[in-house]
Amino acid sequence: MNGKKLPLSGQTALITRVSRRSGVGFAAAKRLAQDGASIFISHYSTHDEQQPWKGDNLDALRHELSEHLTVDASFADISLDLAGPDAPSTLMEHALALTGSLEIMICNHARSGSDGSILDINTNRLDDHFFVNTRSTVLLTSLFAQAFSGLRGGLSAAPGDTVAPDKKVSEYETGRVIWLTSSQARPMPGEIAYAMSKAALAGLVRTAASELVRLGILLNAINPGPVNTGYLNPSSTDRSTEVLEEILETMPHIPRTYGYGPYPVASPSSYGVGETALGDYY
Template sequence: MHSSASLRGQTALVTGVSRRRGIGFAVATRLADLGANIVIHHHRPHDLDLPWGGDDLDAVRAGIREHLVDGGRFEDVGGDLADASVIPGLVERAAARTGRLDILICNHAKSGDDGSILDMTPERLDAFWDVNARSTLLLTAEFARRLAPALESPRRPGDRITGDKPYAAPRGRVVWMTSGQIHGPMVGEVAYATSKAALAGITPTVAAELLELGIILNTVNPGPVNTGYLDPETTDRSLDDLDRYLATTPFGRVGRPADPAELIAWLCSPAGAWMVGQVLTSDGGFSLG
């Protein structure tokens, strides 16, 4: 589906890459396979608070380096994206690695410590919003500013974005991650679903604005992907009857990290250039059941 080095020379920043079982790791290695330089962001303290725990970051780094093609470059940056002040520096450091930044994958997410509507507090809602929605929007803004034309006078709030259309090819790619709230209830995950629903809802608006600059934005719902949370020894939910249920599904399994990673790699490839402003579900048909 992709040429062997269709992303050669491009640089990708992938956030939320701290575990080899994670979607972010699968995306980073797949983009590296296609020739991209890779900069990953991680925040391991978040993983340590979850049942499946943290991973060995040295092993994560080594695993990505193994996929780099023909001198591809790699760097990793730690940071808590709940702190908005770290975002400009993260984007600047990613761009400084090779002098360019072509791809932004906002894979990071806060999970755990959620609840029902009766459990919602300002603090809980803000914690999920700040990481999942606010930081994604701010990262995208920093990425886009690098490709925006210089203005003779400062922008005023609400000024329409104007670029230099038409473009022979996309000048940048952004991929956001949403979740299953677009297909049905996510009981007990009100704060998480709220923050992810915001990204799905605002995708067309931001995509239209970015397109003026030649930047393509799409949002991916990866569906149920076992990144450790469905392993019996590390799950945070009941797995009763899971095997029986999976036996009734078309493929008899939940997703693997490589499944959404293939879609994201395609969206970043030349072949995906005509897909713009969409919220795409990669779930093997789970949402159709």
């Protein structure tokens, strides 16, 4: 390292849904580790095994990710279904136990599959996607804000109330939260529940960010666009042959996730607040 301090040395990052080495979460965790952060990840391989692309070898994933840690950094993980109402609290408790603090959180987790069109969507499908993709992300962000600021919620705020006095925002003393959204701004036929859950996050990001910035936390969202994490491979796709051929013909150079990033957590560009960054195809 030539004695040069890495940008995330001494910081700890929580990244959700790091369960496959071909996934966006793994690429993000690897990059943060290379930048000096301690890493805590969550995964839920049961969900992956239910998908056409299947799961990964978690021991191999842990080993490969650990190889990118710096000497003073720590690593731990937990398997957890974020659909449960108490799951965000459980995850935050374990993540904070790694080093005693959290400075970065990337909410990369999402439920996919078991969806439907507007004609066959039902209560269970809507709830299943909302609980994992939306509710848990908002609750995790609330818990992150409480841990980072040392503040706790009291009585319900009235419309227009601010959460706390303004706090100075500094490049290296600022909490950062990233929400992963999706292509919900475009038609997503057959994915009513998924599109709803991601659209809710995209619509909320500016309101939540306006409160978090007063606590010294910068919240932004990323819509990575099409990234082939396996779902666009003919052998493991969840699309029909016709749809897959149309996607690959329209967008022939869809990126894979290896080396994907960097996420805006350690550079002047991360001063954006409440924004949604778009991938190459947008």
